[in-house]
């Protein structure tokens with residue numbers, strides 16, 4: 001069974017300006033985009049391009065970190081040692097994704113401390129999906145299948161994003177998300193083939209996560225202020241609606257393997273447009289969640305703040321150790337200089 005539809009591409013190195021292209025850094029930047037090549041941290045870039053990347057990459061990093069919470073809540077309640085080990089590994093992977101992404105954003109000149117401060121102050125966005133509660137074990141299946149599935153659909157094209165550090169981080173992240181999606185699907189498959197109560201639990205989880213997972217792709221194209229410019233800069237390769245349609249086409253087939261249903265009887269393939277269509281989504285609810293008034297926004301931020309405060313001693317210890325190492329290195333260099 002095909003779980004995701006597009007293979008990640010290898011990174012394309014930034015090329016030197018073409019012969020004759022000596023008219024300045026702006027034209028080098030335009031040349032890189034025209035050649036569909038990578039822009040690297042050393043390259044000149046318009047301030048608006050830098051700002052857009054910091055916005056998107058930091059939001060993405062925050063989503064990975066906040067996104068650990070709904071599943072971390074279930075680690076102690078996983079139904080077996082094997083499930084517990086798998087879930088723990090998955091949640092750790094999400095932390096790793098957050099760290100790659102913060103590192104990618106830092107290459108644009110924004111320190112991680114600033115991004116974290118914005119998040120815990122409630123000033124930064126993270127994906128709407130993580131403001132919904134995980135109510136049963138079946139939600140671990142639905143999150144893996146639908147949430148990681150939507151993340152893959154959105155992120156595989158980002159492997160070709162024009163900014164090198166972002167695109168390269170996405171290649172690795174997509175490989176891991178693909179495993180996450182399979183583990184979620186497998187949880188649901190086992191429940192779907194279990195007792196009647198387990199089957200109902202799986203269906204209930206799909207019913208609750210379906211619409212929020214479709215909203216992960218962002219507002220409809222005619223209400224997406226950033227898409228046009230991000231596509232012109234080769235950051236986004238497809239529009240929000242195109243990716244949403246692709247995702248619907250993927251899960252509508254996969255749900256048949258589960259023997260379960262999607263809570264949407266308006267799904268159909270439109271042969272004229274080549275797009276999968278779905279029933280209406282509640283965009284008023286989406287806006288409420290983005291405004292901080294979703295079911296779990298307050299809880300997610302409070303938990304993130306608490307974890308940051310609890311981690312203060314680790315940051316202090318790491319800084320003290322680094323200072324000690326730097327002093328020892330400086331002393332050794334001074335001794336060597338004396339001997340020489």
Ligand SMILES: CC(C)(COP(=O)(O)OP(=O)(O)OC[C@H]1O[C@@H](n2cnc3c(N)ncnc32)[C@H](O)[C@@H]1OP(=O)(O)O)[C@@H](O)C(=O)NCCC(=O)NCCSC(=O)Cc1ccccc1
Pocket residue numbers: 055056059060061063064067068094125126127128129143147148151154155215216217218219223224225226227230236240290
């Ligand atoms: C597609 C989009 C999300 C939005 O397109 P854009 O062109 O950037 O914006 P557009 O003009 O269309 O929107 C207007 C405004 O609405 C905001 N907004 C839109 N949608 C959302 C939303 N859903 N939630 C919250 N806000 C949203 C948007 O920021 C903008 O506001 P701003 O102007 O900033 O104030 C894009 O940023 C992207 O591809 N990001 C990278 C992928 C990424 O971040 N993935 C995260 C999930 S990772 C994951 O799940 C892995 C995992 C699995 C399991 C467990 C743990 C982890």
